[in-house]
Amino acid sequence: MWNLLRNISTSLTTLIYPHCCTACGTNNLPAADGICSYCLQHLPLTGFMQQPDNPVARVFWGRLSLKNATALVWFQKHSAVQQIMHGIKYQARKDAAFQIGRWMGHQLQDCSWLQQIDYLVPLPLHKNRLLTRGYNQAACICEGIERVCDLPILSTVAQRSSATVTQTQQHRKARWENMKQVFSINPDLPLNYKHLLLVDDVITTGASLDALGQQLRHIPGIRLSVCCFAYTVPH
Numbered sequence: 001m002w003n004l005l006r007n008i009s010t011s012l013t014t015l016i017y018p019h020c021c022t023a024c025g026t027n028n029l030p031a032a033d034g035i036c037s038y039c040l041q042h043l044p045l046t047g048f049m050q051q052p053d054n055p056v057a058r059v060f061w062g063r064l065s066l067k068n069a070t071a072l073v074w075f076q077k078h079s080a081v082q083q084i085m086h087g088i089k090y091q092a093r094k095d096a097a098f099q100i101g102r103w104m105g106h107q108l109q110d111c112s113w114l115q116q117i118d119y120l121v122p123l124p125l126h127k128n129r130l131l132t133r134g135y136n137q138a139a140c141i142c143e144g145i146e147r148v149c150d151l152p153i154l155s156t157v158a159q160r161s162s163a164t165v166t167q168t169q170q171h172r173k174a175r176w177e178n179m180k181q182v183f184s185i186n187p188d189l190p191l192n193y194k195h196l197l198l199v200d201d202v203i204t205t206g207a208s209l210d211a212l213g214q215q216l217r218h219i220p221g222i223r224l225s226v227c228c229f230a231y232t233v234p235h
């Protein structure tokens, strides 16, 4: 019964929103993809993957010790990247998130440090937001990376205890303060001496990733790295 309802819902969604590229709207793309090959090939790569000292790494300097930190593309307003971000967050384009993850997986395979990673960890969403959105876009990205890199995903590393809805409007310092104690770590996982790759869709100030990292860094021998889809320069 549930499957039937879900199938009807999917069919109705397809009727209202025909399958198209999240970025440019063309319907010339494989059914499993959310982004057409033209848009994917023309995304503005940062080149950070092969550059240890990069702006994403610098976001965390003096705050959180990371082994590696990177983002694949530049985020700019009114760009294909913004369209994709909007699609995967607000238009249920899990297909685009999964495809981005596969693409990130292929890029990560060129990084020698990928071999040191034990687990992929999607940045947790607050449960209320998870309920309204129906999925965690960072987890969808992780599923794509997992498909290519064959790395296990740990989705239960932490819980997010507040939604921090208004944080985009806040001053940078207020944002960092607001994020303290937002995550509570699951004490039942054997994370000692593991290397976690924290994954999110976009990084600006890094406040959420830092808040999670601050909780994780107390685990003996833990190593942390960060990989996001897009990087936006903070104002």
Ligand SMILES: [Zn+2]
Pocket (backbone or CB within 6 Å): 021, 022, 023, 024, 025, 026, 035, 036, 037, 038, 039, 040
């Ligand atoms: Zn396109």
